[in-house]
Amino acid sequence: MNEQHLEPLKRHPEGRALCAEVDLGRIVRNLGRLRTAAAGRDIWGVVKANGYGHGAVPVGRALAEGGAHGLAVSNLEEGLELRQGGIECPILVLGGLRPEALPAASAEGLTIAVVGPEHLADYARILPQHPVALHLKLDTGMGRFGLLPSELGACMTGLQRLAPWIEGAMGHFATSDDPDQGFALRQRRTFDACLSQLSEAGIRPAQRHHGNSDACLRDLLDQDTHVRPGLALFGLTTIPEGRALGLEPALELVAEVARVKVVPAGTTVGYGRTFVAPQPMQIATLACGYADGYRRDLGNRGVVGFAGRTFPVVGRVSMDYLTVALPLDVPVAPGSPMTLFSADPAAPHSLERMAQTLATIPYELTCALHRRITRRFSV
Ligand SMILES: Cc1ncc(COP(=O)(O)O)c(C=O)c1O
Structure with a gap:
């Protein structure tokens, strides 16, 4: 195949017939507003899906320079795109990684979410040669990724082997946009119980984060050290608290x-x-x-x-x-x-x-x- 066909489309400099104008200053100001809403907690800025369509690399660079602790993406390719764009801050791959991709992640200094019990032994075998920081994803009620509380006991030996690399523990709210906080608070209690169980086994992650944008806006952060907002960074929200905070669409x-x-x-x-x-x-x-x-x-x-x-x-x-x-x-x-x-x-x-x-x-x-x-x- 002719290599040229693989190159991205070149646009004429004047060719702005359709243009997304993205104001990075607004994104950085929204970062500041979220940091205030989250009482100064460190921020993993979520820039998956090409920065929610805004452009992952320029947005990621602006967030990193604006003081975000790190960036979160969905998969390895998105993490590599940020690194290729010259971004050096921590990058967390939320969707996990197959063990065979660990060397690539390690070479680029990516941080990886452990999303289930299936690869613990492979990770323990590969990480000594190809170290990465790990964040344990706990399924506190989202029902997608993460170790279930009921699986923790059986996984504990495998997790203890990974302890030197475990930097964080995380969960994800299913209903943080719901004015009825009942289920969100249940997820919180489950998160706490999982963290206690891990602690008893000697696993005490330095970082804990369960909150997306709405959790920052609705004060659902409890003892978390970090937060993971996405949508609100771009000045968008689906709840009244977001507009009240003065978020600026970018x-x-x-x-x-x-x-x-x-x-x-x-x-x-x-x-x-x-x-x-x-x-x-x-x-x-x-x-x-x-x-x-x-x-x-x-x-x-x-x-x-x-x-x-x-x-x-x-x-x-x-x-x-x-x-x-x-x-x-x-x-x-x-x-x-x-x-x-x-x-x-x-x-x-x-x-x-x-x-x-x-x-x-x-x-x-x-x-x-x-x-x-x-x-x-x-x-
Ligand atoms: C695991 C995880 N954390 C954080 C976020 C950010 O959520 P939001 O854009 O609602 O702030 C997402 C987004 O889908 C996510 O999947």
Whole structure:
């Protein structure tokens, strides 16, 4: 195969027809707000999934320089991407690692979550030659990864062999966004019980962390030494406490108008003819579609910002394009910038409001933003 095909697409410097503008200064300010909310605890900044779609390396660098203790990612590849980007702070791989990948993780100085009992013996065999710091994941009620409390006893000998490398213990809340804290507090008690059991066996991790963004905002941190926020770093939240903290959304998605046409009443727009112009109007076509991560079900439901107003997305969103209807008296031309996702949390086209429209969460919208979108960073 011709190697050139494997290179990333090169963009013309002027080619910002679709651009995610990311304000790193806001992310660093959000880090400070979270540190205050978490009463000064150290922060593992969660930047998995390309920094929740914002750009893992620039965001990770900004967080590290802004004083985050470390960064957390989902898998080995994401950790390596940060290292290749020149980031030197601790990087925690949350999703665990097969034993055969330990040498690569060790070479790059990654920290690895132990997510179950299955690899303890292999880890004990490999770690003396290829050391990594370990964080024990405890399944306190999330039901995905982590050692179950019922498994701890049987695993204790295996864990004791890993003790020299165990730096942390962690859990993950299933319901920290729920105003009813009953289950979260149960998870806390389970975490404490697991830590006591480990301590009796001589395993006393220096770090303990169970809290994501909402746990910082809802004071669910108890005796934790560290926290692991993701979403709130990007200024996004699904709970009122997040807005009260003054979190600043960091991302704005902007597309330039590619074409404008004036259409008579009765004109249909797009696949399936789901929009019929009720009167003469302008239809602006933007080069952003579901392949970029703009959800198809925002067709005839989404709005975009332009010239201080919002205008409806009409017709179906297609793979590479969407269409916006504007009255005839609004001056608009090819090259006019329209805001698809606003960084103003109160705007009708903010990520949070668009997520509500779609009955989803802002995480899903930002993580879906494709790497083909130009990302422009400011501080
Ligand atoms: C293990 C773990 N910790 C922390 C986080 C960060 O959560 P949030 O973005 O809600 O702060 C996540 C995100 O999914 C996670 O999976």
